[in-house]
Amino acid sequence: MTNRSETLREAIEEMIAVGKLQPGHHLDETELAKEFGVSRTPIREALIQLASMGIIVIRPRRGAVVAEIGPQQLVEMFEVMSELEAMCGRLAARRMSAAEHASLLAAHQACKDARNARDPDTYFYQNEAFHDRIYTGSHNAFLAEQARSLHRRLRPYRRLQLRVRDRVAASYGEHEEVVRAIIAGDGELTAELLRSHIMIQGQRFADLIASLPQLSAKAA
Secondary structure, three states: OHHHHHHHHHHHHHHHHOOOOOOOOEEOHHHHHHHHOOOHHHHHHHHHHHHHOOOEEEEOOOEEEEOOOOHHHHHHHHHHHHHHHHHHHHHHHHHOOHHHHHHHHHHHHHHHHHHHOOOHHHHHHHHHHHHHHHHHHOOOHHHHHHHHHHHHHOHHHHHHHOOOOOHHHHHHHHHHHHHHHHHOOOHHHHHHHHHHHHOOOHHHHHHHHHHHHHHHOOOO
């Protein structure tokens, strides 16, 4: 049952990340059970897991709804995310092995392929893999889990960012600098680059806020 609920959690989380289930959307256990061909019990367990991650909110008498994040909270979360990434990067630059460098370079190449194909959806997934290599490379399991947890909560918004014009190309260029700094073993530069890479401010913030209505629109 646990494995089934975890699989369902991942599937529902993905639907939220790609905008099929929008912020504020009510999650009906019966409808979800019918859609996935399961009983309500594993669906309920999956929703409890998502609530513990902050991705959905379970309210008395209202049931479960996809979490809504206001602009101010969004900025605050990106601020924390940028610091977590910086910490992971600083440690990864000091601790990654040659094999981990090779894995990071492979993830970077996959991002390049998606960029060249002008495929923001594929880039989104390859981008996640790239950042996860850095979390793992920090060799600090607690820090890595905190970074992954907040990363998951911000997935819909990070995905939305990549749909802003020229953001994929800019993101890849920033990755290139990060890779060089990590392989050079420069922890402080890596931290500075990752902090800037994640932080939303100025025009990037304006672009993201302007794009938010798309996240709430029904998926085509």
